[in-house]
Amino acid sequence: MSSIWGNMLKISLFGESHGAGIGVVIDGLPSGHQLDMSEIEKMMQRRAPGKTAWSTPRQEADQVEILSGLYEGRTSGTPFAGLIRNTDTRSGDYSNLKIRPRPGHADLTGMARYQGYNDPRGGGHFSGRLTAPLTFAGAVSRQILASRNVFIAARITEIAGISDLPIDYAAPDMDLLRGFVDKPLPTVSASAAEAMQQAVLKAKAQTDSVGGVVEGVIVGLPAGLGDPIFAGIESRLASLLFSIPAVKGVEFGAGFQTSRRQGSQNNDVPVFTKNGIRMQTNNSGGADGGISNGMPIVFRVAFKPTASISKPQQTINLETGQSEELIVHGRHDPCIVPRAVPVVEAAAAIFALDLMMEAEGRLTAFADVD
Secondary structure: OOOEEOOOOEEEEEEOOOOOEEEEEEEOOOOOOEOOHHHHHHHHHHHOOOOOOOOOOOOOOOOEEEEEOEEOOEEOOOOEEEEEEOOOOOHHHHHHHHOOOOOOOOHHHHHHHOOOOOOOHHHHHHOHHHHHHHHHHHHHHHHHHHOOOOEEEEEEEEEOOEEOOOOOOOOOOHHHHHHHHHOOOOOOOHHHHHHHHHHHHHHHHOOOOOOEEEEEEEEOOOOOOOEOOOEOHHHHHHHHHOOOOOEEEEEEOOHHHHHHOOHHHHOOOEEEEOOEEEEOOOOOOOEEOOEEOOOOEEEEEEEOOOOOOOOOEEEEEOOOOEEEEEOOOOOOOOOOHHHHHHHHHHHHHHHHHHHHHHHHHHHHHHHHHO
């Protein structure tokens, strides 16, 4: 099914942007884990709309109503279901889009896929609103990962062509990575964050939008995880990252830079350390042959500019068969990148927990054989 992902840990997203609510069912979640709901709420609020001058003014509390799977504060092992009610919808803003599809959005493709029966309000099931339950599933997953000493962080590396400073992921500064969670625009450079903010506000004033890049890292995954050829580290994580609306590119490690290097410049040299075999550099991004090598899993996610903009654009009228000018109404982010940071973290957490549960299941099976 298109809205279900995972092997050992399965998530199923449901709902539409302007429907009664949105949510997620997490199946296979390990039992007995005590959840810190305040930490989950903190992650949800990092993604929630209406918090800054550079996000949509739509006001949604994004409070999660847990319907099942939690008993006396601990996961019960049964399907874990969370529901988020939609409370601030203005569906009339989208009434003209049924016959005048937005350029760059899924209005046309959604109509083709579902023969015109899809919910077009606010993008329906294609909306970035669906990243709220994804974030919730990731917030739950990362708490369980923490008990396995796996840490996940993300930051903004680029907005509107403005770049942040690089990080050495062969030996990352963990205090730096932990500090990103408390920054409205998580970057290494404060001046880069300020320039990014001004670029977003400028686009907003021009009724336009800008895109950018989010960089994520998973620290603590042991070596030997992943299954070639079709279920390697990169392909599995990328499949989840590409499910985030507006993602148009994913790269690992040095990514496309590797195509401009010689092998002698790009190869990660193994060395013996007190933690086992590690690499002097991390150009591969923590995986070789689709299998983790013990180094941090490093990846970058490219987000296109928000498709829904108020600047006049040309589109087609499906009733008249003519081209027309379209001005999109409604409330939209001039740049989704800042709010996408916790979503990228969430996707990484869901992926990492599924991967580790799979490996733990194999070890248990081997133990049973012995």
